[in-house]
Amino acid sequence: xxxxxxxxxxxxxxxxxxxxxxxxxxxxxxxxxxxxxxxxxxxxxxxxxxxxxxxxxxxxxxxxxxxxxxxxxxxxxxxxxxxxxxxxxxxxxxxxxxxxxxxxxxxxxxxxxxxxxxxxxxxxxxxxxxxxxxxxxxxxxxxxxxxxxxxxxxxxxxxxxxxxxxxxxxxxxxxxxxxxxxxxxxxxxxxxxxxxxxxxxxxxxxxxxxxxxxxxxxxxxxxxxxxxxxxxxxxxxxxxxxxxxxxxxxxxxxxxxxxxxxxxxxxxxxxxxxxxxxxxxxxxxxxxxxxxxxxxxxxxxxxxxxxxxxxxxxxxxxxxxxxxxxxxxxxxxxxxxxxxxxxxxxxxxxxxxxxxxxxxxxxxxxxxxxxxxxxxxxxxxxxxxxxxxxxxxxxxxxxxxxxxxxxxxxxxxxxxxxxxxxxxxxxxxxxxxxxxxxxxxxxxxxxxxxxxxxxxxxxxxxxxxxxxxxxxxxxxxxxxxxxxxxxxxxxxxxxxxxxxxxxxxxxxxxxxxxxxxxxxxxxxxxxxxxxxxxxxxxxxxxxxxxxxxxxxxxxxxxxxxxxxxxxxxxxxxxxxxxxxxxxxxxxxxxxxxxxxxxxxxxxxxxxxxxxxxxxxxxxxxxxxxxxxxxxxxxxxxxxxxxxxxxxxxxxxxxxxxxxxxxxxxxxxxxxxxxxxxxxxxxxxxxxxxxxxxxxxxxxxxxxxxxxxxxxxxxxxxxxxxxxxxxxxxxxxxxxxxxxxxxxxxxxxxxxxxxxxxxxxxxxxxxxxxxxxxxxxxxxxxxxxxxxx
Amino acid sequence: xxxxxxxxxxxxxxxxxxxxxxxxxxxxxxxxxxxxxxxxxxxxxxxxxxxxxxxxxxxxxxxxxxxxxxxxxxxxxxxxxxxxxxxxxxxxxxxxxxxxxxxxxxxxxxxxxxxxxxxxxxxxxxxxxxxxxxxxxxxxxxxxxxxxxxxxxxx
Numbered sequence: 001x002x003x004x005x006x007x008x009x010x011x012x013x014x015x016x017x018x019x020x021x022x023x024x025x026x027x028x029x030x031x032x033x034x035x036x037x038x039x040x041x042x043x044x045x046x047x048x049x050x051x052x053x054x055x056x057x058x059x060x061x062x063x064x065x066x067x068x069x070x071x072x073x074x075x076x077x078x079x080x081x082x083x084x085x086x087x088x089x090x091x092x093x094x095x096x097x098x099x100x101x102x103x104x105x106x107x108x109x110x111x112x113x114x115x116x117x118x119x120x121x122x123x124x125x126x127x128x129x130x131x132x133x134x135x136x137x138x139x140x141x142x143x144x145x146x147x148x149x150x151x152x153x154x155x156x157x158x159x160x161x162x163x164x165x166x167x168x169x170x171x172x173x174x175x176x177x178x179x180x181x182x183x184x185x186x187x188x189x190x191x192x193x194x195x196x197x198x199x200x201x202x203x204x205x206x207x208x209x210x211x212x213x214x215x216x217x218x219x220x221x222x223x224x225x226x227x228x229x230x231x232x233x234x235x236x237x238x239x240x241x242x243x244x245x246x247x248x249x250x251x252x253x254x255x256x257x258x259x260x261x262x263x264x265x266x267x268x269x270x271x272x273x274x275x276x277x278x279x280x281x282x283x284x285x286x287x288x289x290x291x292x293x294x295x296x297x298x299x300x301x302x303x304x305x306x307x308x309x310x311x312x313x314x315x316x317x318x319x320x321x322x323x324x325x326x327x328x329x330x331x332x333x334x335x336x337x338x339x340x341x342x343x344x345x346x347x348x349x350x351x352x353x354x355x356x357x358x359x360x361x362x363x364x365x366x367x368x369x370x371x372x373x374x375x376x377x378x379x380x381x382x383x384x385x386x387x388x389x390x391x392x393x394x395x396x397x398x399x400x401x402x403x404x405x406x407x408x409x410x411x412x413x414x415x416x417x418x419x420x421x422x423x424x425x426x427x428x429x430x431x432x433x434x435x436x437x438x439x440x441x442x443x444x445x446x447x448x449x450x451x452x453x454x455x456x457x458x459x460x461x462x463x464x465x466x467x468x469x470x471x472x473x474x475x476x477x478x479x480x481x482x483x484x485x486x487x488x489x490x491x492x493x494x495x496x497x498x499x500x501x502x503x504x505x506x507x508x509x510x511x512x513x514x515x516x517x518x519x520x521x522x523x524x525x526x527x528x529x530x531x532x533x534x535x536x537x538x539x540x541x542x543x544x545x546x547x548x549x550x551x552x553x554x555x556x557x558x559x560x561x562x563x564x565x566x567x568x569x570x571x572x573x574x575x576x577x578x579x580x581x582x583x584x585x586x587x588x589x590x591x592x593x594x595x596x597x598x599x600x601x602x603x604x605x606x607x608x609x610x611x612x613x614x615x616x617x618x619x620x621x622x623x624x625x626x627x628x629x630x631x632x633x634x635x636x637x638x639x640x641x642x643x644x645x646x647x648x649x650x651x652x653x654x655x656x657x658x659x660x661x662x663x664x665x666x667x668x669x670x671x672x673x674x675x676x677x678x679x680x681x682x683x684x685x686x687x688x689x690x691x692x693x694x695x696x697x698x699x700x701x702x703x704x705x706x707x708x709x710x711x712x713x714x715x716x717x718x719x720x721x722x723x724x725x726x727x728x729x730x731x732x733x734x735x736x737x738x739x740x741x742x743x744x745x746x747x748x749x750x751x752x753x754x755x756x757x758x759x760x761x762x763x764x765x766x767x768x769x770x771x772x773x774x775x776x777x778x779x780x781x782x783x784x785x786x787x788x
Numbered sequence: 789x790x791x792x793x794x795x796x797x798x799x800x801x802x803x804x805x806x807x808x809x810x811x812x813x814x815x816x817x818x819x820x821x822x823x824x825x826x827x828x829x830x831x832x833x834x835x836x837x838x839x840x841x842x843x844x845x846x847x848x849x850x851x852x853x854x855x856x857x858x859x860x861x862x863x864x865x866x867x868x869x870x871x872x873x874x875x876x877x878x879x880x881x882x883x884x885x886x887x888x889x890x891x892x893x894x895x896x897x898x899x900x901x902x903x904x905x906x907x908x909x910x911x912x913x914x915x916x917x918x919x920x921x922x923x924x925x926x927x928x929x930x931x932x933x934x935x936x937x938x939x940x941x942x943x
Contacts, residue, residue: 013880020888021876023823023863027889030822198827198835198889198923250825250889251923283828505887505924671883675929679886682926706832706921713918714927719910743926 006586007514007524011671014510015529019248026247028202028219033276036204037066039269040123041262041279042113042130043288044105047139047359047699048152051103051112051132058129059115064122067273068115068130071100077268079235082324083259085478086331088355092164095155095357097324099233099261099268105134106154106323107359108699109288111261116269116277139359139699143297143318146358154323154357163321163355164330168337170413171348176312180303184385190373191692191769192295192320194703195366196711197504199250200286205266206276214270215242218263221252223502223532224540225479229259229327234267245532249504253683254365255290256504257544258327262289284705292693293366295320296333300340300377308389308396312348313411315340315377321355322362329363330355334475335370335463335545338412342378343421343461343637344400346411359699365544367683368744371462376769379458379749383756384765393753394429397459397639398422406730416461416635418727418737424661425459427723428639431659437643445761450649453656454758458750461637464738465550465731467630482629483547484539485555487516487563489622491609493602494526497559500540501552502532506740507672508548512556514668519560521587521601539627546636546738549668554732555628562624570608570622571599573615634729634737638662640681640746642754648762651777653689653755655718660746663725664739673739674722680743681720686712687744688751692770759783792856796821797865805852812836814852815862823863823892827921834920837893837900838862844900846893846919863892866899874940875899875933884933886924894920898934906942910935 019025056068075098082097100111113130117123138152145151146161154161177183204217214236220226223243231238249256262279269277281289296319303312319333333353341349386396402408404420432455441453466472467481484500497516501508513527520527530536541551564584571589572579575597582589587601599607604622607613611620643657660677667673690710694702703709728735748769755767755776763783767776793802796819803818815821815838824847827835836847839861866873875895878884885891894917901908901916908916913934914927922930 011883014883016888017880017885020885020891021863021872021879021895022867023821023892025823025825025888025892027822027825029826030816196921196923198833198887198921199825200827248888251887253923283830283833507886675883675886675925678926678928679924680926682928683923705830706828707830711832711921711923713921714914714931715918717914717927719931720926720928 005518007517008668011669012510012514012524014507015513016507016509027199027250028204028217028246029280031204031217031246033204033206036276036278037116037118037273038120038123039114039116039266039277039279040127041111042127042132044108044110044112046105046134046136047108047141048137049105049134050137051101051105052135053133054113055131056113058131059126062122062126062129064117064119065126066116066118068113068126070113071098071102074100074268075102078233080233082261082264083229083233084325084327086328086476088166088330088334088476089164092330093158095324099264107361108701109361110323114265116273120280139697141358141360141695141697141699143320143356143358146356154359161357163325163357165352165354166334167352168413169350170411173312173314173348173350176348177303180311181306182388183301183303184381184388185301186381186384188298188377188380189768190294190296190298190376191687193293193366193687193691194287194693194709195253195255195293197251197253197255200281200283201256201260201290202280203263203266204276204278205270207270207274209274213240214267215244216263216267217244217246219249219256220245221256221502221504221544222542223534224500224542226259226263227534230264230267233259233264243534245502247532252504253367254293254369254544257365258291287704287709288361288701291326291364292322292361293363294373295363296373298373298377300381302381302385304385304389306389308385308391308399310344310346310400312346313341313350315351317353319353319355320358320360320363322358322360324362326362326364328365331475331477332365332370336374338414339371339374339461339463340378341411342375343402343459345402349411360695367680368741369545371741371745372684372748375458375460375745376749379460380752383753387765393457394425394434397425397457417632417729417731418635418665420727421459421637423725424637424663425639427725428641428659428661431721431723432641451645451647452758453643453645454754454756456642456750456753456757457639458746458753459639460746461635462742462745463633464546464636465630465634466545466547467551467633469629480541480629481551482627483541483552483555484625484627485552485559486623486625487556487559489563489601489605489608491606493522493605494528495520495522497527497529497556498537499529499531499552499556500537500542501548502540502542504543506543506548507669511549511668511672512553515553515556516560519557520563546740549736550634550732550738551628551630553736554734555626557734558628559624559626562626563622566624567601567604567622569615569618570604574599574607574613630731632731634731636662636664636737636739636742638742638746640750642750644751644754644758646755646758646776648780651773651780653771653776655685655751657721658718659721660743661723661725662739662742663727664742665728665735665737666726667724676739677722677743678720680741681747682717684744684747685717685751688748688769688771690716690770790853792852794855794858794860796860797862807853809852810848811850811852811855812847815847821862821864825889825892827889832921834897835890835893837896837920839896839900842903844897863896866895873899875937878933878937878940882929882933882936884925884929890920890922894922894930898937902938902941907938
């Protein structure tokens, strides 16, 4: 298909913007339906407790209250517990997970009752009147403590707090370590993070009692997946559920990639009460009731030669699942399991992960999901190796890069498409002026001032576009890796693109319009993109894991190709020539050698609609669909560089430069891609320097609101310097890879490596995340022989 | 219930409100101006920022009764006669928004600040916006947009 790239590759301003800039955004909190009721939940204040009784009588009698129900009252509503779709091993322990707890609460925030009232305030007020008698039990909030002998059990039905152990071995690991000149072993902790999409979660469920039909609006990344799972959880025939992710969903980062208690609950309440029921999370409530991310302990060992060539890897991680298994939580570490060798070579590789229950909010996929953790470990340990063997941090990476090429075998077991890691490192070093930086650093060190400077590198490779579906089956993932698109030429010559992706800030409407406008040769403004409604887009696997462009976007591209193919047949028929006698360019078919005999796409769209004269065996209309299941993952990569200044007296870190050179293949919209990098990098920097959710021993979330969980503001960041190399993927016809998570994956180790580099002359080799001034100060003190 | 009257986006409103009603809830629920978002419950995120008598304030931190007699501007009142405010234009042209949830508050904070300081430096813009959180953009293009708007308004 000849595609004139008029829009693809250009930074056209987004179609999404006008309504969002003028206050006309259609976020779910603004949705009101006639007769709508409001739900408020009563949540456990204890990390672990037995529920002796729940007395809802005072709440039920309060003004405006329509219903007040305990977990036991609601038990018959569930055909199944909340779903978990990634049972990573055959012997994984999967606990019951009821939307409202029935006998035991297992984390602070576990729901114990719900109050439904005619206004949100009435519901919230009455929720305060629900009396719950608890027998408080001992809680455990730390993964290592949870595995200790005699630890309190999160689920009494299991012998201990282990959910599963998953392992992977490639090559002879012991032999690689036996012949190594050096072995470097490090231990890192991945703080628990709260995703903090700016829009709190919300749901509205409406039933039509006479037909048994349901419409569910939810701030979700996965309307199609949720529809299947709502049907299973609530025992409603799938065809009678319509799920709508509102036209505007205010960010997700994985936190809206789930099936939550409140979604199931609102559907159940709508069924029970015959009226629409709405629930909107407060921010602090969301901190308890929306998934958290990370919370892992990592032990990584690498074996290497004396000149720093890595031979083998050994990785053991403990991953907190929280109190229950949310939708894909057990699989999150697996997304990193193949990446603890980064973009480097070696002979042998062992990875082992144990998923652990703790009395904490369940974890699940948060931006990067498994890949930031893996990248952090390898990018930190390779710096440790560089120090051990006395090789420069940039050079040690260069020495270990996998060779450039396509389908390059990695020690982790995957074959990476489009590998070419040196140019991104070279470009980053050039933007940095590495030699200049090192001489400035040497001067400062010689001067002995309190403000010292350091540089940190992170050369990452990651995995996007999880597919094909058969490979996902081998990982025991419960869904497919495909996505769907329908492209429809309308009689007036405009086009409708129906996509299975479900955007929440990524700009799919703009990017898909660019792809379709070029392929169909029509103006960008003439493309409409429909998404997020299971009645409009019948198929979709939705938006997570940086998959949208590499899967759903390619489906749009392929469907456009099929529309053009069909149009060619119609043009040939109307022009009375053979299809192969036509040339196609920019939306116009012309007869070869007779350029004034043409049919344009709008003309053909109208002719296909009137259907007055069609080729034999052709159906009216100009429309095609594609369900695309890619043959492989895509593997974006890049090198990120952080430059910091550290006040050696106070431990305060100032991030002064941040350079990101990424390779996501060909770019549809460079402005959107840069924006994804900026936001991703900011979340990784935030993890490195500021954010950490902590629990008290009794299971109380100490960082329970935005006041004490530090989401950084503009004042905490510099401007970012971005550039790209372009190495097309061979996993799809567009060569695209994905960029939604790369920034988050690459950034945290670059920042911490920079801090360590700034303090290396003082003997500092590690600073834990988040590198608060206190932690940095303690690391300096400890390195200098003082107390930590 | 208390009687309040205020001018919102140039239109005078009178209504009875519960004493505990926050200004943001009054704006969203009683006036049905849903462009101003609520992103937290601790006055941390700034999504609900509006102008009250020309000053940017977090409307979750003001009771509706405190705004009695005030002139309020929300994101819906930023454009005039269909022409976007320079800050709206700059956010569009510089990709200063992704999901758009923080955007109304972020723009109102920027409008309020540029009125105080029409020619800020990058550092000043970053400090001025520290009460407004965004999770999508890393602030890079927001800061760029505010500086571009300042240029546009100054020229």
